[in-house]
Amino acid sequence: MKPKPNDVILHTVTKLAAVIIFTFSIDLFWAGHHFPGGGFIGGLTTAAGIVLLYLSFDIERIQTNLPIDYKKMAALGVLISVATGMGGMIYGDNFLEQAFGYFDLPVFGETELATAVLFDIGVAFAVIGTAITIITSISEDEL
Amino acid sequence: MSFMHFIILLPFIAALFVPFIYKKWNTSLHTGWFVIIVPLFIFINLLLQIPAISNGETISISLEWIPSLGINFDIYLDGLALMFALIISGIGALVVLYSIFYMAKEREALHNFYIYLLMFMGAMLGLVSSDNVLVLYTLWELTSVSSFLLIAYWYERKRSRSGALKAMIITVFGGLAMLAGLIMLAMITDTYSIREMVANVDLIIESSLFLPAMLLILLGAFTKSAQFPFSIWLPDAMEAPTPVSAYLHSATMVKAGIYLIARMTPIFGGNESWFWLVGGIGVITLIYGSVRAVRQTDLKALLAYSTISQLGLIMSLLGVGSAALYFNIGNAQEIYAFAVFAALFHLFNHSTFKGALFMVVGIIDHETGTRDIRRLGGLMSIMPVTFTIALIGSLSMAGLPPFNGFLSKEMFFTGMLRASEVTVFGLDGFTILFPIIAWVASVFTFIYCMILLVKPFLGKLHREKLPKDNVHEAPFGMLVPPAILGSLVILIFFFPNVLANYILKPALVSVVPNVSMDSKLFEIKAWHGLGTELWMTIGVIIIGLLLFVSIKKWNIVLRVYPEKLSLNQLYNTGIESMEKRSESFTNRYMTGNIRHYLLYIFVFITVIMIGSLIGLEALSFNLSSQEEISVYDIGILVAMVAAAMTTLLTKNRITAIVSLGAVGYLMVMLFVIFRAPDLALTQMVVETVTTVLFLLCFYHLPKLGKRLEKMKFKVTNLIMSIGVGLTVTLMTLIATGHKISVPITDFFENAYELAGAKNIVNAILVDFRGFDTMLEIAVLLIAGLGVYTLIKLRPKGSENDEA
Numbered sequence: 001m002k003p004k005p006n007d008v009i010l011h012t013v014t015k016l017a018a019v020i021i022f023t024f025s026i027d028l029f030w031a032g033h034h035f036p037g038g039g040f041i042g043g044l045t046t047a048a049g050i051v052l053l054y055l056s057f058d059i060e061r062i063q064t065n066l067p068i069d070y071k072k073m074a075a076l077g078v079l080i081s082v083a084t085g086m087g088g089m090i091y092g093d094n095f096l097e098q099a100f101g102y103f104d105l106p107v108f109g110e111t112e113l114a115t116a117v118l119f120d121i122g123v124a125f126a127v128i129g130t131a132i133t134i135i136t137s138i139s140e141d142e143l
Numbered sequence: 144m145s146f147m148h149f150i151i152l153l154p155f156i157a158a159l160f161v162p163f164i165y166k167k168w169n170t171s172l173h174t175g176w177f178v179i180i181v182p183l184f185i186f187i188n189l190l191l192q193i194p195a196i197s198n199g200e201t202i203s204i205s206l207e208w209i210p211s212l213g214i215n216f217d218i219y220l221d222g223l224a225l226m227f228a229l230i231i232s233g234i235g236a237l238v239v240l241y242s243i244f245y246m247a248k249e250r251e252a253l254h255n256f257y258i259y260l261l262m263f264m265g266a267m268l269g270l271v272s273s274d275n276v277l278v279l280y281t282l283w284e285l286t287s288v289s290s291f292l293l294i295a296y297w298y299e300r301k302r303s304r305s306g307a308l309k310a311m312i313i314t315v316f317g318g319l320a321m322l323a324g325l326i327m328l329a330m331i332t333d334t335y336s337i338r339e340m341v342a343n344v345d346l347i348i349e350s351s352l353f354l355p356a357m358l359l360i361l362l363g364a365f366t367k368s369a370q371f372p373f374s375i376w377l378p379d380a381m382e383a384p385t386p387v388s389a390y391l392h393s394a395t396m397v398k399a400g401i402y403l404i405a406r407m408t409p410i411f412g413g414n415e416s417w418f419w420l421v422g423g424i425g426v427i428t429l430i431y432g433s434v435r436a437v438r439q440t441d442l443k444a445l446l447a448y449s450t451i452s453q454l455g456l457i458m459s460l461l462g463v464g465s466a467a468l469y470f471n472i473g474n475a476q477e478i479y480a481f482a483v484f485a486a487l488f489h490l491f492n493h494s495t496f497k498g499a500l501f502m503v504v505g506i507i508d509h510e511t512g513t514r515d516i517r518r519l520g521g522l523m524s525i526m527p528v529t530f531t532i533a534l535i536g537s538l539s540m541a542g543l544p545p546f547n548g549f550l551s552k553e554m555f556f557t558g559m560l561r562a563s564e565v566t567v568f569g570l571d572g573f574t575i576l577f578p579i580i581a582w583v584a585s586v587f588t589f590i591y592c593m594i595l596l597v598k599p600f601l602g603k604l605h606r607e608k609l610p611k612d613n614v615h616e617a618p619f620g621m622l623v624p625p626a627i628l629g630s631l632v633i634l635i636f637f638f639p640n641v642l643a644n645y646i647l648k649p650a651l652v653s654v655v656p657n658v659s660m661d662s663k664l665f666e667i668k669a670w671h672g673l674g675t676e677l678w679m680t681i682g683v684i685i686i687g688l689l690l691f692v693s694i695k696k697w698n699i700v701l702r703v704y705p706e707k708l709s710l711n712q713l714y715n716t717g718i719e720s721m722e723k724r725s726e727s728f729t730n731r732y733m734t735g736n737i738r739h740y741l742l743y744i745f746v747f748i749t750v751i752m753i754g755s756l757i758g759l760e761a762l763s764f765n766l767s768s769q770e771e772i773s774v775y776d777i778g779i780l781v782a783m784v785a786a787a788m789t790t791l792l793t794k795n796r797i798t799a800i801v802s803l804g805a806v807g808y809l810m811v812m813l814f815v816i817f818r819a820p821d822l823a824l825t826q827m828v829v830e831t832v833t834t835v836l837f838l839l840c841f842y843h844l845p846k847l848g849k850r851l852e853k854m855k856f857k858v859t860n861l862i863m864s865i866g867v868g869l870t871v872t873l874m875t876l877i878a879t880g881h882k883i884s885v886p887i888t889d890f891f892e893n894a895y896e897l898a899g900a901k902n903i904v905n906a907i908l909v910d911f912r913g914f915d916t917m918l919e920i921a922v923l924l925i926a927g928l929g930v931y932t933l934i935k936l937r938p939k940g941s942e943n944d945e946a
Contacts, residue, residue, distance in 0.1 A: 028824075034901035036820035038908065044828040071931060074924045081917045096913040100899035114899050116909040119916075123909070126920035130927035131832070137931045138839060 007056065014056040021049035029124055033112075039120035043127030050132055059140065070136070074129025081122030084115055145204045147218050150188050151272055154265030157181045158258045165254035174253045175243035182235035182264060189228050196225050197645045199652070203274065203338075213335050219274035222649025226487065227271035227402055229646070230494045234394045235264050237624035241502055242386035244621040245509060256296060256384070263289035267395050271402055275335045276325040283321065283367070286399060287314040290391050294383040306379035309714070313366050313376045321363025321403070327356035328410070341409045341656075348414075357411050360403065361420055368400025370458060371428040374451045375711045381443040385505030388443060393450050393497040401454065401490060404461050405654045408483070412655075413468030422462025422562065426580045428455025433587035437594065437694075442504045442514040445591055446497070449540065452588060453493050456555060456581075460486035463562040463577065467655045479565075480655045482558035484643075487650050489551035491642065492539070492635065496548060499628035500536040500595070503529055506617040506625075507599055516594065521604030526616045528626070530600045535629040541592035541687075542585060542680060547635035549680075556581065556676040582679055589687030590694070597691075742863060749866040752874060762873075765880030775816055783809045796841055804834040821904045 025045035032038030053062050088097035100114035157178065165174045192202065202220040209215070220228070239260070246253060266285035273279045287310075295307035329335050331350045332343040340347065347353055364370075369377040380392050391397070404421060411417045432452025439445040464483030470476040506529050507522065508514045523530045535546060542552030562577040604614075616622075635642055652658060690697070732739070756762055786809065789802040807830030814823035891903050891911065900906035908916050 032902060032905045033899075036824060036902065036904075038821065038902070038905040040908075041821065041824045041828065044825070044832075048828065071928065074927055078917075078921050078924050081913075081920060085913070085917065096917065098898060098910045098913065112899055116898065116900065116906075116913075119909045119913060120905075123916060123920050126923055130923040133927040134930045137934045138836075140934075 010056050014052055018049050018053055021045060021052065025049065029120065032120060033114065033117065039123030040127055042120075043124035044131065046124070047128045047131035047135075050128070051135060054136070054139075059136065070129045070132040072129070074126050074133060077122045077125025077127070077129055079122070080125060081119050084119045084122065087115060087118075145206070145218075147202060147204050147220070148206050148216065150185055151218060151268050152265060153185060154181055154261040154268065158261040158265070161257045161261065162254045165257075169248055169253065173243050173248045174257055175239055175246070178257045178261065179236060179239040179243070181261065182232045182239060185268070186229065186232040186236055189225060189232060192220065192225060193645050196220065196222055196649050199649065208278070214277050215275055216269075216278050217274040217336065218272045219338060220272055221653045222646070222651070223402070223405055223487075223653035224272045226491065226646050226650045227398070228268055230398075230491065231264060231267050231271070231395050234390060234494060234498050234628075235260075237498065237627060238386045238390040241389070241505070241621060241624040242384070244618055245386055245505055246384065256293075259289050259292045259296070260387070260390070263293065263391065263396070267399065270399060274337050276329060276337060276340075277335055279337075280318070280322050280325055283363070283399065284315065284318050286396050287311060287318055287367075290314070290380070290396055293387045293391060294380045296384055296387065297382070300382065302379075303382040306376075306382040310376040310380045313373055317363040317366025317373065320359045320366075324356045324359030324363065327352045327359070331356070337406060344410055347410055353411075353414075354416065357414075357417060358420075360407055360411075364400035364403040364407075365424060366400070367403070368397050368454050368458065369428075369451050370400070370424050370455060371431050371451075372710050374428060374432065375714050377451055378444050378447040378711075381441075381447050385443070385501060385508060388446075389498050389501030389505065392447065393501055394494040397450060397454055398457075398490060398494070401457055401461070401486075404458065405483075405487075405650075408461065408465050408468065408654050409656055412465035413470075414465075418462055418465050418469075418565075420462070421465065422459050422577065425455045425457070425459025425462050426577060426584070428452065429459060430580050430584040430587070431455070433584045433591065436591040437587055439591075440516050442507065442516060442519075442595065442599065443501075445516075445595060446500055446504060449588070449591060449595075450497060452584065453489070453497070453540070456584075457486045457490050457493070459577070459581070460489065460555060460558050461654075463558050463565070464655070466562075466565055467658065476655070476658060478561055480651065480658045481554070482561065483654050484647060484651050485551060485554035485558045487647050487654070488554060488639075488643070491647070492547040492551045492632070495628045495631045495635070496536040496539040496546070499532055499625040499632065500540070502621075502625035502628070503533045503536060506621055509621070510617055511614050516598040519599040520602035521600070522614070523600040525604070525614055526600075528622050529617060532622070532625045532629045533596060533600065535632050536625075537592040537596045539632045541589045542683065545633065545636045547632050547639070550636060550639055552585065553676045553680065556585075556679050557674075560675060578679075582683065585679075585683045586687045586690065589683050590691050593687070593691045594694075742859065745863050745867050749863070749870050752870045753866075756873065756877070761877060763880075764876055766876075767880075769879075773816075776813075779809055779812050779816070796844075797838075800834060800837045800841060803837070804830060807834070819904075821902070 025042050025048075028037035028045055029039060029042030030037075032042065050062075050066070053066075084098075085096040088099070089095055091099075093099075096119075098114065098116045098119065100112060100116065102110055102112050105111045157180075161174065161178065164177050168174070168177075195202070202218065204218045206216040206218070239257075242256070242260075246256060263286060266282040266289060270279055270282040270286060273282065291307045291311040294310055295303045297303045328340055328347065331347050331352055332340045334340065334343070347356075366373040377392060377397065381388055383392070429452050432448045432450075432455055436445050436448035436452060439448060460482045464479050464481070464486060467476045467479035467483065470479065504514060506526070507519065510526070511519065511522070513519065539546030539548035542548045556578065559578040559581040563574045565574050732743075783806055786802045786805040790799045790806070793799050793802065807826065811823050811827045811830065814820075814826055891907055894900050894903045894906035894910075898906040898910040900910065
């Protein structure tokens, strides 16, 4: 048995870096509408952040602090995407017909709101869920 | 549905009820008693049609089946159809009666037996009465299928199964050929009706499809009627229960081919190749069957070969008679039409005496337990009635008076002698062979008829050789059907012209239209003067008797003929080697080696692509629209080539993985240069993940047998990879140089107005083409779940394997 290594530096840096990574990935996600980025890449970077957490700490601790079933998350993502597609149908449009508009919101001022963002959220969830499912199931495998 | 249709389809309707009757009453009453009503009813109703038909009328009724395609169940009842239908239903009734006593109701699956038999009867009746060739074909195959089922009735016996399979393969082979021939005829004349084909016979004769259609239809007829060399299935079909052999394999099914030939004679007759093929194959079959029959030791096999021989006789007469169509009118026509007349007469006679003989053999088998002539003998005093019937049947088959076989045999000789005078179809000298072969075959026919009569019934009885102890005469009911047939044999001899006037002449008109029925030629006389025919018959009897007495001295000659050269052996080795060859061929290319399969795929792609480029003369390049190449492009490409070569040539797997990663990151740089930021970002992250996964796989490679060695060099691989690379490069260069339509990118440039997004790529992904994205994330989800289930959910057995 190897003695447990002392990872103080790694843990500290991870705690800081994770916040930055998550912020960056949210930024990538929101920017997607007008700048490079979007659901796919935003989801992937979020997943990268979670993987960093897994690498620094053990799996059990992450799962108690972030109690998410990633399989369900992936399924939920696909479901959201399909549901936004159905949304258009309620108003008599075609399946996956996206709508957007400009609204004057209390805090943000004039803001563009688009159903495409909802769709993108589905994409992001599916990407995060799938990536983490694959990585955790491979790493938990005892071989 | 008319009454006539009801009669023809009655066997099928009755077959539906058989299992219920069997279930309800089998313990008390034999199911056959219910079944026998069906053929009797049909027979009586058909008898009622005789007056009308013999007056030259015909019955034709249509029943719509697939009218849009012109496929209807059209009944056309003329003399030929009626004659066959009478044989089918009449002998059918007798066979059912016989089977009631032959098949024990305690042991046998009678419902199966009678369903198959009724199915066969219905198919056969429909076949001979159908005017539509496609309906004819359908029922033709149904006779093959029901015959298959009946031969393998005792399916637990290996020989039954192999016999059934052989019969099936050969007859279905011929049936399919026939279908092609019939379709050709339908293409020429644009109708499926046989009558209309006959009416348009000029079109058929002029068509270039005349010969192929004729050959294919002949193939069907020859296989069904067990003509040389397709006769091998018939002896093996003798594994069927004896009523089946009597019914299918002597009286009805094997005559379906004869029927087809007769039916098609107005279309093809009068043609040289038809004359030679039908007549020639007929006499070959005749002599082949009679010679082979002599050496059989099993009674049923003997009868099978004799059936083959007799079918050849009928066939050769039909072939010779087809010359009547050539002359078409006058005396010459009548002379050759006489051969057809003889064929029809003998066909009828053969059904009577061969049916009786099979039933006799069935009785012997049933009462003694064996059919082997080496064990049988001296049954005459024990079974006097059976002996009498056998005597009538075999002497009739041998062609002796006072039995109907004598009359048709004499007419056969007449027909063959006239064939030798045919001078119109080329090969003049060869026609002399017809009467010579016919005479020799008749001698052999006489010999095997003697064997059939003498070996089981005369001589000494060896009880110890017989499997059954108390040998006695058959029950009354079993003797009635052969007795009826036997008395028919004699009756026809004394009153042949009743049969001729009411049945044979109308049938003759169907085969040879516009022949004059009143001609004196078509009167059957038992005594027609001391002609050549009579001397020939006397010769047959004398030589045949001499040869039969000395059979032990010369039949060694027959056994010298090696079994290895027999057709049966040829068929068996043919099937075997076909199986072996196809197996070895499949094994040769289906190696199980993925490399080989990839090689086939790549060779195929390269050959097809390059071939079509050259074939379509598409090798042209238009490089005017290309952008200028910058220094960065060259740098990145050089680096990429270097990384790719490293991946190929390295010894070390880690190096390969890392250099693959390098290719991926260089791709990111290309995306950056070509101004695709979204792609670059995604490619970067995805490349990282895949590289990590590769490393993971590498880490888990088993220790055993793990060697760090260079990839083996294979020339074929090199050639193939260069070929594929070249193909793809060429295709890309050609495709980019030729823009056929205007790109639709202009539309997507309005993304901000249309979708409220300044990022065009994202707008396309989530808005314009959101459907693709939706399905792609579904793919991702499936992949994730796939990995999860592959790793987590192992079957319990595999854990044991690992332990």
